Amino acid sequence: MAPKCxxxxxxxxxxxCPNxxxxxxxxxxxxTHKVTPCTKPPDPSAASQNEDVAKQPPRSFEENEDESGWRLRRAQLEAMAASDDIRRMLRDDELRKLIQKxxxxxxxxxxxxxAMEGAxxxxxxxxxxxxxxxxxKSHVTQS
Incomplete structure (x- = not known):
């Protein structure tokens, strides 16, 4: 039996309603229904996935705050963003969830x-x- 309208x-x-x-x-x-704007109900599976991830306050990234000296330069970040291999790997949902975690x-x-234990x-x-x-290495000039 179908539910009532x-x-x-x-x-x-x-x-x-698709929304x-x-x-x-x-x-x-x-x-008649569309006269009043409606919103998509929250996805219960998304809420349970987010509960699995421990929350940490955002880290501050001030220029002088990186005590280890391991800050990537803009060119390095752009090279990663341009890499087809990295972009392909990031299509994997499990990998993205692991990075988010x-x-x-x-x-x-x-x-x-x-995480490094996984291939x-x-x-x-x-x-x-x-x-x-x-x-x-592309920034190193040879003499």
Whole structure:
């Protein structure tokens, strides 16, 4: 049995609003429904995925604050963004989730060490290092 129309509450619904998923039975009910703007309901699976990621306050990235000296230059970042291999690797949902988890972790070093045990993440970091180091060498002038 189909649910009742969420607008007229009389007829069986045949359709759902693409935005808020409210059931409706006809074009007239759809137009009535659209008089009031509606929004997409929150995705429950997205909420549960976000709960798995520990929250950490954003890190400050002031120029003089990098005590380790490991700050990438703009050219290195641009080289990474332009790399077809890195862009292809970042299409993998699992890799993106892992990066997000590390980035928002309270213990990022520990999570990074654990991630490095996986072949896909190791391959990704190796590709990043190759791109960054090749960009580094392109700025060296030979005498």
């Amino acid at each position: 969420g607008v007229c509450v009389e007829a069986e619904s045949k359709y759902k 808020c998923l409210t059931p409706y039975c006809s074009l007239a009910c759809y137009k 590390i980035d928002s972790s309270i213990t990022p070093e520990k999570d990074l060490d654990k 896909a993440f190791k391959q990704f970091t190796d590709k990043i290092l190759a791109v960054v180091s090749s960009e580094d």
